[in-house]
Amino acid sequence: MFWRPHHINFHRVAEEPVYVFTSIFAPTHLTKSVSHRWQWYNPKTESWEVTEDINFEITGGRGRGFRGYTYKSNLMEGQWKVKVITEEELVIGIVDFEVVNVSDSHPFKIIEKSF
Numbered sequence: 001m002f003w004r005p006h007h008i009n010f011h012r013v014a015e016e017p018v019y020v021f022t023s024i025f026a027p028t029h030l031t032k033s034v035s036h037r038w039q040w041y042n043p044k045t046e047s048w049e050v051t052e053d054i055n056f057e058i059t060g061g062r063g064r065g066f067r068g069y070t071y072k073s074n075l076m077e078g079q080w081k082v083k084v085i086t087e088e089e090l091v092i093g094i095v096d097f098e099v100v101n102v103s104d105s106h107p108f109k110i111i112e113k114s115f
Helices: none
Strands: 008-013 018-024 031-042 047-059 066-072 078-086 091-102
Touching: 018 031, 018 078, 018 091, 031 066, 047 066
Parallel strands: 008 091
Antiparallel strands: 018 066, 031 047, 031 078, 078 091
8 A cells, every 4th residue: 555665574483472563643531442453364365364353442642642562472474464443443554564484583673664
């Protein structure tokens, strides 16, 4: 999609969890439930499969947004995306990445993307 010009390769050692951090603007006094919808692209069926919805609450009042994260372990290799969605199923944002399993640990680095 033209508004998401990024793609991240995540080199993962076996059993290492994968974290997705998000920041969501929330006006003062807003309290809302949002979810990270973890999806894996199944190359055999050529479709995205929802693996899990992880819910959390946001409360407004911060100028830089509410920050939250979710994580999963035991991810399969391949294409992943995490949709940030409201309880009404509206998509706020999408983080997409590819999990590549490696045998050696690499130093951690943080990649920050804004959308």
